[in-house]
Amino acid sequence: MEKRDFMYEGKAKRMFTTDDPAYCIVEYKDSLTAFNALKKDSIEGKGQLNNLISSALFEYLASKGVETHFVRRLDDVRQLVRKVSIVPIEVVVRNITTGSLCKRLGVEENRALARPLLELYLKDDALGDPIITEDHALLFGWSTEEQLAKIKDVSLTVNTLLTDYFAHLGIILVDFKLEFGVDGTGKLLLADEISPDTCRFWDAETKKKLDKDRFRKDLGDVLGAYREIWRRVSEGSK
Numbered sequence: 001m002e003k004r005d006f007m008y009e010g011k012a013k014r015m016f017t018t019d020d021p022a023y024c025i026v027e028y029k030d031s032l033t034a035f036n037a038l039k040k041d042s043i044e045g046k047g048q049l050n051n052l053i054s055s056a057l058f059e060y061l062a063s064k065g066v067e068t069h070f071v072r073r074l075d076d077v078r079q080l081v082r083k084v085s086i087v088p089i090e091v092v093v094r095n096i097t098t099g100s101l102c103k104r105l106g107v108e109e110n111r112a113l114a115r116p117l118l119e120l121y122l123k124d125d126a127l128g129d130p131i132i133t134e135d136h137a138l139l140f141g142w143s144t145e146e147q148l149a150k151i152k153d154v155s156l157t158v159n160t161l162l163t164d165y166f167a168h169l170g171i172i173l174v175d176f177k178l179e180f181g182v183d184g185t186g187k188l189l190l191a192d193e194i195s196p197d198t199c200r201f202w203d204a205e206t207k208k209k210l211d212k213d214r215f216r217k218d219l220g221d222v223l224g225a226y227r228e229i230w231r232r233v234s235e236g237s238k
């Protein structure tokens, strides 16, 4: 598939069209942002690690029957994906309390939740991705009722699958963000990326943070943490 025109540059990836309008190419960048891009940096090799990790996780989810945009990894930093129209909702699933949840509601950090907590955020950088309810999503037309039901169902299935997958690698899946999109045939697909930029991973024994929190909180060795996730994911898929 030929890479054609530049489509979009976001904070962590660039998108390109291909000669087939049903597909596009995602290029993972080394740039890292946090707090709605108020904190920025670039770490050489981060894009490659996220591409490798995200590709492996999409392949794993597909093997378990989850329909995703992922087609194949093209090289170190690029994937071929099905082009979708992104549903402007970020779905966050949480297993342990931390991050914005604790700040917003004043609940204690690091509490294991009795069941997964699913939250919806409006994907709008200018508004700082505000949290929304299902009613907002439906009444303002950000998703249909049918899409929302599927988005919730698939997000919880992904949580079950990935929690189990990472448990086998000695990693706790604390929380993560998913995005969905609709392809040219009207099918809802899991899209975007699943990586240490979009998930919180803790080492099961030491509770060491192995994700973007190392960057958010200036904990150091961000790349080492991403490498450790890739080492375990690649060992685990052998």
Ligand code: ADP
Residues within 6 Å of the ligand: 008, 009, 010, 011, 012, 013, 014, 015, 024, 069, 081, 082, 083, 084, 085, 086, 179, 181, 191, 192, 193
């Ligand atoms: P952001 O826009 O949040 O800064 P990125 O740097 O990750 O994000 O850019 C990738 C953009 O491409 C995001 O807006 C994401 O929603 C969108 N996207 C992800 N997968 C697809 C896809 N398969 N088709 C079209 N757009 C996609």
Ligand code: UDP
Residues within 6 Å of the ligand: 090, 092, 098, 099, 100, 101, 129, 175, 176, 177, 197, 198, 199, 200, 212
């Ligand atoms: N997340 C993300 N993109 C966002 C917001 C959150 O990938 O724009 C992920 C984040 O990495 C974490 C989970 O969603 O795994 C929950 O994040 P939280 O709401 O706690 O936000 P933060 O602490 O990043 O402000």
